[in-house]
Amino acid sequence: MKIVxxxxxxxxxxxxxxxxxxxxxxxLLKKERFAKALAVFHIVLKENPRSANAYDSLGDAYQxxxxxxxxxxxxxxxxxxxxxxxxxxxxxxxxxxGNSKQ
Numbered sequence: 001m002k003i004v005x006x007x008x009x010x011x012x013x014x015x016x017x018x019x020x021x022x023x024x025x026x027x028l029l030k031k032e033r034f035a036k037a038l039a040v041f042h043i044v045l046k047e048n049p050r051s052a053n054a055y056d057s058l059g060d061a062y063q064x065x066x067x068x069x070x071x072x073x074x075x076x077x078x079x080x081x082x083x084x085x086x087x088x089x090x091x092x093x094x095x096x097x098g099n100s101k102q
Contacts, residue, residue, distance in 0.1 A: 052082030056091075
């Protein structure tokens with residue numbers, strides 16, 4: 001059997017890889033393995049620095065760690081990249097108003 005690459009398959013593979021890494025980051029957060037989660041989210045950002053979702057995920061990590069200022073900065077960057085990200089707007093508003101319920 002011969003495998004023939006599909007046009008754009010490299011982009012699809014990269015997208016899938018980033019999705020898996022993002023999922024892994026959240027799994028590490030659930031287990032409170034914060035340093036490893038941050039490392040994973042930073043890999044995602046390094047590979048996709050224009051991703052609002054990657055900054056949103058990083059903001060979630062910082063928020064869970066109690067690093068409010070860094071969470072706010074990450075959420076603001078996410079909104080800079082995707083101003084229509086209402087879920088990120090809501091997280092940012094909760095942090096800025098002091099109501100950080102998740």
